[in-house]
Amino acid sequence: MIEGILILDFGSQYTQLIARRVRELQVYCEIIPYNKPLEEITHFKVKGFVLSGGPLSVFDKEAPRVDVLALLKKAPVLGICYGMQLLAHALGGEVKPAKHREYGWSEVHWEEPLLEGLERQAVWMSHGDLVEKVPEGAQILAYSQGSGSEASCVAAFRGQGFLGVQFHPEVSHTQKGKEILKAFIDFCGVQTQWSPPQIIPHLIEEIQNQVGGEKVLCALSGGVDSTVAATLLTQALGYNQVRCVFVDNGLLRKNEFQDVLKMYQDLHLNIEGVDASSEFLSRLKGVMDPEKKRKII
Known part of the structure; x- marks a missing residue:
């Protein structure tokens, strides 16, 4: 142990x-x-x-x-x-x-x-x-x-x-x-040979116990946290049980949506890209208050 x-x-x-x-x-x-x-x-x-x-x-x-x-x-x-x-x-x-x-x-x-x-x-x-x-x-x-x-x-x-x-x-x-x-x-007197990858089997077991046979919808932002979560979910439950969604809100950098989407595909995630940039930008049009922008997004 x-x-x-x-x-x-x-x-x-x-x-x-x-x-x-x-x-x-x-x-x-x-x-x-x-x-x-x-x-x-x-x-x-x-x-x-x-x-x-x-x-x-x-x-x-x-x-x-x-x-x-x-x-x-x-x-x-x-x-x-x-x-x-x-x-x-x-x-x-x-x-x-x-x-x-x-x-x-x-x-x-x-x-x-x-x-x-x-x-x-x-x-x-x-x-x-x-x-x-x-x-x-x-x-x-x-x-x-x-x-x-x-x-x-x-x-x-x-x-x-x-x-x-x-x-x-x-x-x-x-x-x-x-x-x-x-x-x-x-x-x-604790052992000092531990490394982060050693936690993966425990996390996979936890996911399997909590989710069971249910389907999972996982929203991805392109950041580290959501990417790691989606990868662990897929390893634990399999490709077909986890559906991932990555939304282009129109505020990404040039070509970032396509680049991130390809990265997710290379990670063998069941990923769907949604281009909602027009909807986001139309809602943000004319809004100057940063707090209002944040809530809209």
Whole structure:
């Protein structure tokens, strides 16, 4: 069975970036809503959990939560931003609202570097709470310069089977962020030979289970997302079960409609090209407002 990292999504705008960075390290991973039952994850072996950031505070009544202790019994846990605060809060540490929200660039000073030579690091912060006290037995690894009257804040800590970072290692603004993710992955002992094509058999099986013998109509835009979707559908269900449609709305580049249509034919898709350019352009005639144009299109 394939091994991987499971990312629990708490609503961060960067959650997809976490997955991208993990996959760039040749490790399989999936994103699930924070409240999805772990018992449903049966198709790969979870070797580590990542708790994403999120827009809420751990003090909010509607704040998303998970059973951190239950996770730690299964595999190591990395908490990022809100995920770090959730770790601290759940394991007996103290979290408090910051007097000044820390957003943007910050410098982190490592007292116990995760990586060799990582004494100082430029990172990207986005949080309104801070960890006042780490859980019992946990070790503070780094401090940030803080904001306003808060001269320094806990930026990273670790304990038995868990690591928390207040900053976002997944974004490009954070120096050596991917290396920090790799350090966690190495700690989890997860296999690092995964590549994107390995996900195809699983996706094909999912499509076959969901669609069964039904016919599928797939609209294509000429872009990567819809092309990949149509190709996977055709591989899973066969040529005759998937009908694809590509519409010329009159706003494509010269010869683009014909070129894209030929590309789809070369991919052996059951494709039909529809020239609706006259209808689109007549509806757009005289319209100057960009928002109105968007809605018409």
